[in-house]
Amino acid sequence: MKFFLRSLAVMLGLVTVTATANVLADAADKESVKSKIENTLQWKIDAIADSPVDGLLQINTENGLFYVSNDGTYLLQARIYNLDEQMRNETESALAQVRIDGLKQFDDSYIEFKAENEQYVVTVFTDTTCGYCRKLHEQIAQYNEDGITVRYLAYPRAGLNSPVYRQMVAVWCSDDPKKAMTSAKAGSNVTPASCANDVAEQFKFGRKIGVNGTPNIVLSDGSVIPGYQPPEQLLAALKQIAG
Template identity: 60%
Template sequence: MKYRALLLAAFTFLSVSSGMSMAADNKQNLDSVKQKIQMSLGMQVTSIGDAPVPGLLQVQTDKGLFYTSDDGKYFLQARIFNLDEGMRNETETTLTKMRIDGIEHFKDSVIEYKADKEKYVVNVFTDITCGYCRKLHNQMEEYNDLGITVRYLAFPRAGINSKPYQDMVSVWCAANPQKALDEAKGGENVAKASCSNQVAEQYNFGQSVGVNGTPNIVLPDGSVVPGYQPPEKLLQAIQHAS
């Protein structure tokens, strides 16, 4: 009995040690691939781990969602579909979760136009110089009348430190951000203002979840409707996604 107990203990020790060694090797490989991507491509990797496809790694970066071979040799920008699950878009599933989590982080730094009888909430990446963003904004009362609350996140298309970026910082830092945004989208000059703000963070977050133009509308379930949508069509899109 003692002999069998010793054998069992030895086997358990070897199994645990082997598991720990494999975990350490896996972490070392992930760290190596992460470093390679950051050094070679200048991207900041926020998360790296197994992809839905064996042999691939899923990489979340400040420039979007990508995949690599497990040795970091090949870098892919792709969409992964699961044929066994009715062509489920695995890439979009991941991005949807990223959007929902990220939007929650910015809930206190959006500029909100709340519907009196709120039924739905959409988050819109916007730029004050964007023509279709202004068109959407001019119909705000119609969206609100349909029960749609609109929350704006900043996405200055010209990038960080551009004039639109500086103007959007001033809007977000204004004593009355909603009024300042109304005026900016109406083509009026933006009064300079500064404060601690998350405009750059919102812009970077948008890039990380695939935003490359405005308006970009994130529906309540985390899916996206790119581009301007008239009030009734947006309502239909929300209801279809619900």
Template identity: 50%
Template sequence: MKFWIKAFALFVSLSTIAPSSLAESEGKDYEAVKQNIENILRFEVLAIGDAPVPGLVQVSTNRGFFYTSVDGKFLISGKIFNVEEGMRDETEKSLAKLRLDGITDFNQSVIEFKAPDEKFVVNVFTDISCGYCRKLHREIEEYNANGITVRYLAFPRGGLSSKSYKDMVSVWCAKDQHDAMTTAKSGGSVAESSCANSVAQQYAFGQQVGVTGTPNIILPDGSMVPGYQPAHALLNTLKNI
């Protein structure tokens, strides 16, 4: 068996779909699958296409990344590993591409702490109330000194009704975002402010690509490092990707 499905987490039985409603071109029209997921589960389907395993479809939604049977009857949450390629994580490979594609939408709205002699750029999902996010930020000069540019994306862990969300909007809307970020992560208060911002969209994007906590570091190849890493450790990681 070429592929192994590991970490099988959930089967959700959906309504039966007649074969005639599926693809006429080798099963590659997934409209029926999309309709089932959106109409029954109320997930928003963002992308849908072939999975690396014959008989499965991979689906990116606003609630995460899933696989379905080609008839849309079953939803699978888990990972697919390629045994013949050294247990390559095929799910992570797909998610890495989604992360890199999606991050470009926020190029103008990240809060960037740029290295003077830039060698690497990482995107970090952060929450101003998170202890390890604060620890990472206290060492931002060390990251920069090692040639690592840090670009912050917002991920208020308590959701869009939390105080953290409101405070992060104020940071993103501050006249001096860098100063506001540093003040907030030092435990200080930031003047309440509002503006057109993408904090909610950044949070939603994080959920879509597997972010569940903070800090969460997206590397230049799209892979993800959950949790804090000191500058020297992150530099070693970056040199070896």
């Protein structure tokens, strides 16, 4: 009996050592792939993890979510759907959580048009020169009346060296950002202003989570409605998500 117990202890010890070695090797492989991509593409990778598909790793980068083969040879930009779970979009599920977590960093940066009877909160990546962004803002009172609080983040579509970027910095640095936002979207000039701001970080985060146009509406569950939605349609979508 003692011999059996000693043998069992040795076997369990070998299993533990093997499992630990496998974990360390797996971590080393991921780090190797991460380094290869960063060095080859000059991308910043925020996270690398197993994907829902064997043989692929999931990487969260400054340019969005991608998949890469375990040996770091092949890079894919794709959507993964789970056929066993009613065509669940696994890629969108992963991005939704990135959005929810990442938006917290801008809690003090939003230009917010708050509903008095707030029932829902949406985050809108906006551009002051975008036609449909302007149309959305023209109806801001109706969104608020419907109980929808609108929080704006900046997404200057022309990039960080553009006139619209400088205008959006002026809006965020204005003494009255809400008034400046309304003026800019009405086509009026905004008094140039500068201050410590994170307009560039807002734009970069938008790229990271898949924003490629405006307006881009992020809902409380991390899902996205790309493009303009009239107040009644947005309200219906929010009610559906709320169940």
